[in-house]
Amino acid sequence: MRGQIFTVDAVAASTLMMTVLINLFLISQMSILVKYEAPESLLGILLKDEEFIYAVYSLDSGRLRAILNSYLGLTPYNLTLLDADGGKLLSIGVEVEGLAASTIIVGVNGTVNPIIICLKVRQP
Amino acid sequence: MNYTLTAYLICMLLVASILIQPGMHIISLRSEGLEKIFATDYWLTLNALIYIYGKEDSIGEFNSFLNSELNFLNPRIIEVPNVTVQYLNVTGSRIEVQLTFRRQWTVHRIHIFLKAEIVDRSVKHNPERNELTVTLKVKFYSDRPVHIYFKVLDGELLKIKNLVDQTFEIYISKSLQSISRLVATDSRGLKVTINV
Numbered sequence: 001m002r003g004q005i006f007t008v009d010a011v012a013a014s015t016l017m018m019t020v021l022i023n024l025f026l027i028s029q030m031s032i033l034v035k036y037e038a039p040e041s042l043l044g045i046l047l048k049d050e051e052f053i054y055a056v057y058s059l060d061s062g063r064l065r066a067i068l069n070s071y072l073g074l075t076p077y078n079l080t081l082l083d084a085d086g087g088k089l090l091s092i093g094v095e096v097e098g099l100a101a102s103t104i105i106v107g108v109n110g111t112v113n114p115i116i117i118c119l120k121v122r123q124p
Numbered sequence: 125m126n127y128t129l130t131a132y133l134i135c136m137l138l139v140a141s142i143l144i145q146p147g148m149h150i151i152s153l154r155s156e157g158l159e160k161i162f163a164t165d166y167w168l169t170l171n172a173l174i175y176i177y178g179k180e181d182s183i184g185e186f187n188s189f190l191n192s193e194l195n196f197l198n199p200r201i202i203e204v205p206n207v208t209v210q211y212l213n214v215t216g217s218r219i220e221v222q223l224t225f226r227r228q229w230t231v232h233r234i235h236i237f238l239k240a241e242i243v244d245r246s247v248k249h250n251p252e253r254n255e256l257t258v259t260l261k262v263k264f265y266s267d268r269p270v271h272i273y274f275k276v277l278d279g280e281l282l283k284i285k286n287l288v289d290q291t292f293e294i295y296i297s298k299s300l301q302s303i304s305r306l307v308a309t310d311s312r313g314l315k316v317t318i319n320v
Contacts, residue, residue: 006127013131020135024142040157047163050311084196101157102201103164106193109313110175114196 038099039121042071046119047103056081056115057108059090068093075121082116089115096120156203162232164202165225168193169234173221174313182214186221203227216317217241238314239265243291255297257282258320260306264290270310279304279320296320 046052046067055063059081068077078093080100100118107113172190179185190207197204210233211222220237244261258279264272272292274281279298286292298304304320 009127013127016128016131017135020138024138028142038155038157040155040160044157044159044161044163047160047167053167084198101160103160104197104201105164105167106196107171108167108174110171110177112192112196116198116201 036099037123038101039077039119040101042121043101043103043117043119046071047105047117053105053108056105056117057113061090061092064090065092072121077122078118078120080118082118084114084116086116093120096122098123156229158230158232161202161225161227161230162234165205165223165232165234166236169221169223169236170312170314173219173236174315176214177219177315183209183212186212216319219314219316236267236314237265238270238308238310238316240308240316240318241265242318250297253297255299258296258298258304260294260296260318260320261287262292262294262306262308262318264292264308264310266290266310266314270312270314273309273311275307275309276320277305277307278302 049067051063052067055067064079068079076094076096078091078096078100080091081089083089084104098120100120102116102118104114104116168190172186172193175189176182176185187209190209194204194207205225205227208224208226209221210224211220213220217240218237220235220239222233222235224231224233241263242260243263244259246259248257248259249255250257264270269290272290274284274292274294276296276298279296279302282295282297284292284294294306296304296306298320306318306320307315308318309315
């Protein structure tokens with residue numbers, strides 16, 4: 001009788017350990033997919049607008065705010081302009097979590113003056 | 125029950141060891157916008173086209189400037205395209221280019237132009253000032269709607285009438301001997317010149 005109890009105990013213990021091990025293995029293999037949508041289309045639309053490009057090159061934050069507000073309304077955004085070496089030239093808007101849509105405009109009016117444009121928009 | 129208690133203890137240790145070292149992978153995916161690529165390539169092309177205004181070797185200058193622009197593109201930010209010039213025509217009253225941009229995932233064409241066509245021209249002599257008053261009716265064609273600004277070299281711009289469909293009536297005063305030129309610049313910065 002005592003031997004049978006030990007056997008049942010051992011089976012229960014093995015089952016418990018196997019269950020925990022399998023679960024731990026599954027959890028360790030689990031990936032969390034965080035899919036941020038960078039506002040690529042919006043940046044594309046803005047880049048078509050000559051007013052936007054010239055406001056970028058004149059580092060005119062007031063004009064840039066006006067243009068972005070006309071496209072985005074009250075949606076929070078962050079627009080950061082960097083030079084070719086990554087130095088920050090201008091940043092407007094608020095801190096926004098997510099991916100930035102970014103591109104380089106090499107110059108305007110036949111000049112070479114690369115500016116990196118990064119735009120983040122809060123997702124709904 | 126001793127075996128079960130020992131198994132519990134081992135399980136707790138395993139769970140604790142896993143919790144201490146979080147092994148979850150976070151994968152972030154990003155997409156590249158076609159409109160953004162179009163717009164970026166458009167500005168590359170436009171900038172090179174503006175650069176060659178007034179240059180003698182327009183094709184050579186265009187290619188070398190475009191290559192220097194491409195060198196500034198950072199592959200971590202935007203994929204550097206392979207560019208083929210399909211058509212480049214730069215004359216006084218016309219500037220036009222067509223390029224093909226090839227990337228791993230897309231091929232597209234950029235076509236930019238600004239053309240001026242004289243629809244009508246009349247000349248009147250002003251005997252009081254011994255000058256000529258030239259009236260030009262010029263129609264502009266472009267790949268997108270633009271504003272046009274005018275400047276006259278060796279003459280005086282008297283009046284501009286903005287007619288429909290990018291057509292303008294321009295009144296210019298010039299001396300009898302001078303060869304005046306009308307320089308039209310669009311809101312993008314492209315320039316064309318018309319002999320008055």
